[in-house]
Amino acid sequence: xxxxxxxxxxxxxxxxxxxxxxxxxxxxxxxxxxxxxxxxxxxxxxxxxxxxxxxxxxxxxxxxxxxxxxxxxxxxxxxxxxxxxxxxx
Numbered sequence: 001x002x003x004x005x006x007x008x009x010x011x012x013x014x015x016x017x018x019x020x021x022x023x024x025x026x027x028x029x030x031x032x033x034x035x036x037x038x039x040x041x042x043x044x045x046x047x048x049x050x051x052x053x054x055x056x057x058x059x060x061x062x063x064x065x066x067x068x069x070x071x072x073x074x075x076x077x078x079x080x081x082x083x084x085x086x087x088x089x
Contacts, residue, residue, distance in 0.1 A: 003048070004041040007032045010080055031076035045084060053077065 001009075010032070015025045038056045039048055060070045 001045050002041065003036050003039055003043050003045050006045045006084060007036055007080070010083055014079075014083055027072065028076045028079070031073040032080055034073065035077055 007029075011025065011029055015028075035053075035056060038059065039052055057070065057074060060073060065073075
């Protein structure tokens with residue numbers, strides 16, 4: 001599955017099941033689309049390795065993001081991959 005399709009399905013299903021605010025959903029969407037822009041929308045989700053995520057985190061640190069913003073982005077990505085990890089099993 002491509003990264004863009006995985007993000008689309010995650011946002012639809014995860015936030016359809018879990019009661020979260022629209023602000024939380026919007027934040028996840030922004031964070032995951034930033035990751036998608038880094039790895040490529042057509043890249044396969046299964047091909048994203050930890051080194052790629054570390055490179056993305058390093059890029060965020062090089063930009064004017066505060067530590068709290070970076071932590072939130074990484075938390076969004078952690079929930080996203082956790083969701084897909086449970087779905088694949």
